[in-house]
Amino acid sequence: MNAMNTENAVTVRNVYKNYKDVEALRDLSIDFPKGQLTSLLGPSGCGKTTLLKIIGGLIPATSGEVLVNGKPITGPGPDRAFVFQDFALLPWASAIRNVAFGLELKGVAKSEREAVAEKYIAAVGLKGFENSYPHELSGGMRQRVGLARALSVNADVLLMDEPFSAVDEQTRRKFQEDLLGLVQNENKTFLFVTHSIEEAVYVSNQVAILLPRPSRVSEIIRPHSFRDKDVDSIRRDPEYLDLVDRIWTSLRSYVE
C-alpha cells in the first residue's frame, strides 16, 4: 500500500514537548491513516502516553502541530474520544450515566442520551448492567463501560491509553479480539498505546515503535499477511511470530 495515497485522520508534525529541562518529545512526526488502528509501542519513558495526550488536546505541545482531519487542534474536541488506562469512571454514577456522560456534557437531553448509551452498553456486551455502579463491576467490565462511553460520542478518532493493562490476561485476550471487530465495523481511527509487543502486533494495522532519550519514532511496521485472517489463527501466523521477535530485538537494549 502506498502511504502517500492513504488519507490520514491524524497527522503529527514536528512536535516537541519539554517539561522544564526534560525533553519528553523531540521533533516527532507521524501519520495515522483513517479507519485503521495504529499502535504506539515502546519502553516505558518513551513518551507514548505524552504523545497520545497531546493528540487528545489534554496537554499542549511545546512546539509543532497536530492535525485532526486536516485541521490543527487547540484542545480537546468532539472529533476525538479518550479511553483511559484506569477507566476514569465516575464512582457515584451508574454504568448508563457513565456511558452517557460524554453526551451529558454536550447537553444532549436525558432520554436521548440514555437511548444511545443503552445501545453501546449492549454493543460492548454489558446488557443488563445498565444500573450497576462501577464498584459492582469487574475490571474488564469497567473498561467496557469506558469503551462504550468513548464510542457513544461518535468521535472519528479513538485514543486508547493502555486500555487493557489493568485487566487480567484472559479478559485482555477477549478485548483484543473484540477490538479487531470494532476496527472493522466502526469505521473509526484508533490510536492505541501499549507496552505489550504481542498485543501491538495482534491488533494493529501499523505499529509505530517509539524509542526514548530523545523520544522519536524509530520504525513503522505494517503487518499485512494475517490482518484479514480470523482471530484464532493470527497468533500462529509466521509473520506475526517474526514481527514479535523483530520488535523485541530492537527494543531489548532499551529495557533496564
Added chain:
Amino acid sequence: MTIFGYRLPNMSSLLLWGLLWEFVGQIELTFFLPPLSAIFATLWEIGGTPAFLKALRETAQAFAIGTTSAIVIGVPVGILMGMSRLIDELLLPWVNVFLSAPLTALVPVLMVLFGFGLKAIVITTALFAVWIIVLNTRAGVMQINRSLVEMARSFGASRFDAFTKIYFWAALPEILGGVRIGFIRGVKGVIIGQLLISIVGFGALFEIYASNFLMKHFWAVLLVLFALSFLIAEFLAWLERKVEYYASSRN
C-alpha cells in the same frame, strides 16, 4: 465490645458514667454535681415551659442560619481552593489562621460591626463552623483522581461542569466529614454568641442558671444541647457512611 461473652449494646459506657454521676450526686460531694435523676426531673419540669421553648427556638434558628451559610460559603470556597493553585495560595494562610484563632476573642469586634441582634450571633456561628468545612472540602478535592478531571476535559467539560459534576461529587465524603465537624463547632459558636452578644436563647438560660447556682437547671440544658448536637453529628456520620463506598473506589 464483648465482656465475659456478653455482647454489650452501643454506648453502654454512658450507662456506667450515668450511674457514677448519680452516685457522686447522691453523696452530695459538691453542689456543682446534682444527682442525674434530679437533673432529668428538672428537665421534665422546665422542658415544656414557654421560656425553654423560646430559648430552643432562638438557638435553633441562629444555628440553622449560621451553619447553612457556613456550608453555602465553605464548600464552594474549598472546591475553588482545591481546583486553583492561585486561589489556594491566596486563601490558605487565612483559613489556617482562623481555624486555630481563638474566635471567642473576636466576638466583641463582631458586636461592634454587626450590632447586638441575631445577625451577629449567626455570623459568630458561621465563623466557628466555616473554616473546617473549607479545609476538608479542599482536602477532598485535592486527592481527586486526576484522570477523572482529564476524562471530563477530554469530553468537553467546561470549568463549571467540572465544578458541579466532578469536583463536588468526588469530594463529597470529605465535605460531609467537614460539615459534621463544622456543625459541632457551630454549636459552640451559637452558645458563645448568645452568651456574649445578646443574652438570648440557650446562652441566656446558661447565664441565668449559672449565676444563680441553679446547677440542676444548668445541667438539664447542657444535656439537651449535648443530645441535639449528638443527633446532628450521628445523622451526618450516617450520611457519610452512605457515600463512603465510593470514597474507597475513587483511586
